[in-house]
Amino acid sequence: MSDDQNDPSNLGSGGGQMPLGPMASMEADEKAMRSGRGRMLAMMILSVVAAIVALVVYMAGGGDAEMYSQYGRNINGLRHAQFDGFWACALQGENIDDITDNTQLMAAIDTRAGNGRGAYARQVRDECMDKLAELESELQGLIPPPDLQEKTRELEASVAAGRGAWSDFIAHLEAIEEGQAYDSAGARDKITAIARSWYDYRRLHGQLNDGVREHLEN
Numbered sequence: 001m002s003d004d005q006n007d008p009s010n011l012g013s014g015g016g017q018m019p020l021g022p023m024a025s026m027e028a029d030e031k032a033m034r035s036g037r038g039r040m041l042a043m044m045i046l047s048v049v050a051a052i053v054a055l056v057v058y059m060a061g062g063g064d065a066e067m068y069s070q071y072g073r074n075i076n077g078l079r080h081a082q083f084d085g086f087w088a089c090a091l092q093g094e095n096i097d098d099i100t101d102n103t104q105l106m107a108a109i110d111t112r113a114g115n116g117r118g119a120y121a122r123q124v125r126d127e128c129m130d131k132l133a134e135l136e137s138e139l140q141g142l143i144p145p146p147d148l149q150e151k152t153r154e155l156e157a158s159v160a161a162g163r164g165a166w167s168d169f170i171a172h173l174e175a176i177e178e179g180q181a182y183d184s185a186g187a188r189d190k191i192t193a194i195a196r197s198w199y200d201y202r203r204l205h206g207q208l209n210d211g212v213r214e215h216l217e218n
Contacts, residue, residue: 072212082135089128121173162197
C-alpha cells in the first residue's frame with residue numbers, strides 16, 4: 001500500500017461528497033428539529049384561530065337571536081303597559097281586546113263622548129294621555145334589528161298620530177258650551193282619525209311580531 005493511500009488527507013479522486021462529520025450531523029439534526037417545531041407551532045396557531053372563529057360565529061348567531069328576542073319582549077311589553085293601558089283608561093275599563101274593528105271602537109268613543117262631553121275630555125287628558133306620550137318616547141329609544149327599523153318608526157308615527165287625533169278631539173269636546181248638545185256627526189272625522197291610528201298600531205305591531213318570529217324560528 002502506497003504512502004498516498006495511507007495519507008488521511010488524501011480524499012481520493014472519485015468526486016464523491018465529503019463524509020459528514022459529527023458537527024455537520026448535529027446541524028442537520030437541529031434543522032430537522034426546528035422544522036418539526038415550526039410545523040407543530042403552525043398547527044397550534046391554526047387550531048387556536050379556528051377555535052376563535054368558531055366561537056365568534058357561534059356567539060354571533062346567539063347574539064342575533066337574542067337581539068330579536070329582546071326586541072320582541074320590548075314591543076310586547078310596551079303594547080301591554082302603555083298602549084292597552086291607555087285604551088283601558090280611555091274606554092273606562094272596557095276590555096280593548098273585545099273591540100275587533102274600527103266601527104266598534106268609534107261607537108265606544110262616541111258613546112262616552114256623548115255622555116260625558118267636557119268631563120270625558122278632561123278624564124282622557126288628565127288620566128290617560130301620559131301613557132301615549134310614554135309609549136312614543138319608549139319607541140323612540142328602542143334600537144330595533146336593522147330589518148325592523150322602518151316598521152318600528154312607522155309604529156312610532158302611528159302613536160304620534162293617535163296623540164294628535166286625541167288632542168284634537170279633546171279640544172273639540174272642551175269647546176262644547178254648557179247646555180249645548182254633543183254633535184256626533186261633527187265629531188266623526190276626529191274619531192275616525194283616532195280609530196285609524198289605533199288600527200295602524202295594531203297592524204304594524206302584528207307585522208313586527210311576525211318579523212321577530214321569523215328570525216327565531218329559522
